[in-house]
Amino acid sequence: MKLPNYPAIIVVIIVALSIVAVACTSATETPVPIVTSQVGVQPATGTELPEITQAEQDVEEIGSEELAGLADEMEEAILS
Amino acid sequence: MKFKKGVNEPVVILSIAIVLLLIVPGAIAQPSPPQRQAARDVADHVKDAVGEKISGIKEVVQDKISNRKDVARDRKEAVRESVREKRDALNARIANPDQKVVGSLGRAEIEALGRLTPEKAKSRIESLKVVKVNNDFKARPIPAQAALLRKEALQKLKEEEAALKQQYTERLGKLKETKERLRACGNETAAGCATIRSEAIAQAKDAAQKAVERLINHLQKLKEKIMASESVTEQESSDRAAKVDALILEAEAARQKITEATSSEEMNAAIREIQRVTKKARLRSESQAHGLLRAEINGVIHRSEVVEKKIDCVLAGLESQGRDTSGIEAKLSEYGSTISSAKDKLASAKELLQAEEEATIETAKTLIREAKWLVQEAHALLEMIKQAVRELGGEPCAEAQEIAIEGDATVTIPTPPVTP
Numbered sequence: 140m141k142l143p144n145y146p147a148i149i150v151v152i153i154v155a156l157s158i159v160a161v162a163c164t165s166a167t168e169t170p171v172p173i174v175t176s177q178v179g180v181q182p183a184t185g186t187e188l189p190e191i192t193q194a195e196q197d198v199e200e201i202g203s204e205e206l207a208g209l210a211d212e213m214e215e216a217i218l219s
Numbered sequence: 220m221k222f223k224k225g226v227n228e229p230v231v232i233l234s235i236a237i238v239l240l241l242i243v244p245g246a247i248a249q250p251s252p253p254q255r256q257a258a259r260d261v262a263d264h265v266k267d268a269v270g271e272k273i274s275g276i277k278e279v280v281q282d283k284i285s286n287r288k289d290v291a292r293d294r295k296e297a298v299r300e301s302v303r304e305k306r307d308a309l310n311a312r313i314a315n316p317d318q319k320v321v322g323s324l325g326r327a328e329i330e331a332l333g334r335l336t337p338e339k340a341k342s343r344i345e346s347l348k349v350v351k352v353n354n355d356f357k358a359r360p361i362p363a364q365a366a367l368l369r370k371e372a373l374q375k376l377k378e379e380e381a382a383l384k385q386q387y388t389e390r391l392g393k394l395k396e397t398k399e400r401l402r403a404c405g406n407e408t409a410a411g412c413a414t415i416r417s418e419a420i421a422q423a424k425d426a427a428q429k430a431v432e433r434l435i436n437h438l439q440k441l442k443e444k445i446m447a448s449e450s451v452t453e454q455e456s457s458d459r460a461a462k463v464d465a466l467i468l469e470a471e472a473a474r475q476k477i478t479e480a481t482s483s484e485e486m487n488a489a490i491r492e493i494q495r496v497t498k499k500a501r502l503r504s505e506s507q508a509h510g511l512l513r514a515e516i517n518g519v520i521h522r523s524e525v526v527e528k529k530i531d532c533v534l535a536g537l538e539s540q541g542r543d544t545s546g547i548e549a550k551l552s553e554y555g556s557t558i559s560s561a562k563d564k565l566a567s568a569k570e571l572l573q574a575e576e577e578a579t580i581e582t583a584k585t586l587i588r589e590a591k592w593l594v595q596e597a598h599a600l601l602e603m604i605k606q607a608v609r610e611l612g613g614e615p616c617a618e619a620q621e622i623a624i625e626g627d628a629t630v631t632i633p634t635p636p637v638t639p
Contacts, residue, residue: 194515
């Protein structure tokens with residue numbers, strides 16, 4: 140059986156251990172600040188503002204265009 | 220190299236690696252005495268050199284920090300000076316403006332007033348009043364129970380609307396059939412034709428009655444929406460509702476004409492009157508609906524103004540801790556300009572919505588849409604500002620803030636923010 144290249148394996152292990160050590164050090168270097176303060180309003184998830192979206196839906200629901208159709212249809216009720 | 224049978228090769232390799240890791244630094248750290256002295260000398264020399272270098276760098280960095288702080292302070296002072304100047308200019312242009320109102324105006328409002336003529340600016344200031352509110356501010360808060368009742372009433376009207384539409388379509392369909400039969404009669408005076416003629420008048424009356432009922436239903440729906448809005452003031456709500464009531468009265472008068480009509484001519488005149496009132500109601504309804512949307516956008520602006528003031532309050536605290544807030548100040552300035560443009564558009568739209576021409580109302584609708592986009596943009600900016608404040612470790616200003624709002628708005632009792 141051919142023997143494995145032990146020195147190379149040892150070097151690889153040392154390098155791997157070094158990388159792990161460096162990673163652990165950098166992870167503890169800069170702690171993430173935990174900010175519990177709030178300025179007042181819950182942050183929005185996007186640019187759409189729910190109250191404006193609702194108001195736009197209200198405009199749709201009022202449906203003023205329906206009246207335009209009604210006025211036109213009334214023409215058919217005119218007696219000749 | 221060969222291992223004996225039964226020896227775990229990887230364990231041996233790992234053990235050698237760990238031993239090597241421990242031994243090599245130890246071997247380096249244990250030099251012979253002369254070497255040790257030489258190493259100590261070199262170390263001292265390096266230490267001195269590095270020490271000098273570090274103190275030099277420290278001085279340079281401190282200078283840079285100090286310069287940056289000076290620049291930031293100058294920039295902040297310039298922003299504040301600009302707001303102060305605009306406020307002073309406003310005071311100079313207008314005779315005896317209410318100082319409480321002027322003092323409570325945010326960046327955006329001062330800029331917007333600066334663009335108005337002195338008369339318009341004065342009238343605008345006179346229409347404002349100062350309220351101390353929180354960021355859940357509503358111009359006219361409606362209790363939950365009342366809001367629920369309004370919702371139910373609206374739902375009922377919507378159901379009626381669907382039924383009325385169906386009834387109207389059926390009656391109009393019957394009338395159309397009768398009109399066809401009448402057309403076949405031509406100018407004949409036969410008894411059968413006279414009956415068809417009477418039938419047509421009765422059916423036209425039925426269809427016209429349903430048309431008026433649809434119109435009134437629509438106007439009542441509009442009125443419910445107005446009464447349910449928390450973004451219009453009590454006075455504005457009453458004024459708007461009164462205008463809708465006036466239209467309902469016109470529709471009722473047209474209905475009376477239908478009831479009284481006995482001939483084709485009288486029936487046609489009554490139908491023409493319904494058409495006139497319906498077209499007028501459509502324009503008014505369009506303008507009212509967009510007026511409510513405009514008021515809602517204005518409400519968002521007012522709530523943003525409260526947040527803006529709370530951020531100003533946070534910034535004061537951060538500055539006293541020596542934090543650099545110049546970036547936030549710059550963003551606040553950008554936010555102020557964006558809101559100011561939105562306010563201009565909403566103010567123009569308010570005037571245009573009073574018009575009776577369709578084209579003018581369309582222009583107002585465009586302005587409202589543009590104002591909405593600006594407010595969304597400003598809101599996104601405000602979110603960025605809040606995030607930046609949080610990153611600086613900003614503490615919230617919990618207390619309610621003074622803002623200037625239109626007319627007679629009822630003030631919401633400030634609710635303290637929820638603290639984690």
